[in-house]
Amino acid sequence: MSDFSLFLGKFLKHGTAIASLAPSSPWLSRATVRNVDWDRARVVVELGAGTGPITRVIAEKAHPDCKVIVLERDADFARLLKERFQGLANFDVIEGDVRDLTAMLADRGIAQVDYVISGLPVPSFPKDLQRDLFRAVRAVLSPEGTYNQITELPWVYWRFYRKYFESVRFAFEPRNFPPAGAYFCRGVKDPA
Helix, strand or coil: CCHHHHHHHHHHHHHHHCCCCCCCCHHHHHHHCCCCCCCCCCEEEEECCCCCHHHHHHHHHCCCCCEEEEEECCHHHHHHHHHHHCCCCCEEEEECCHHHHHHHHHHCCCCCEEEEEECCCHHHCCHHHHHHHHHHHHHHEEEEEEEEEEECCCCCCHHHHHHHEEEEEEEEECCCCCCEEEEEEEEECCCC
């Protein structure tokens, strides 16, 4: 089954629980991690990796001493990611829920991460899940780190992310279908 068919099937079955009806394009995948300083990155976390288009870019760019944690809740996607990235010693694909992020990182001896890359449909999450996600990000993201979030609705969620972060930048990627972009967020506010 192609990545597109798998993604579309999940989208049709689960709706907004899946962020998109198709995997991110190579252009959007590269744009989403364009701010990452690969020479300094020691721990990168990807949330909601799907079939792994952004994961593929991370695999191309991350140095062998950079630990990459890929968290995916969907069992089919997680199995596919494990197959695709099992040969990379610095990659750890976990089937799990973002609410358990801090515990999963602690189990691996990780207290702080440099970047969180998210493909999750965060604005469509229930409020309590949004709060739990940003609490987890606040607990683990280094002060200099960024939370990078893909979106297929350019600029629409600017105010949403400003509620949770001190600084928000946006990069538009018109070559994705549909046109999309990425938010680069710093300074996690307390999501009380």
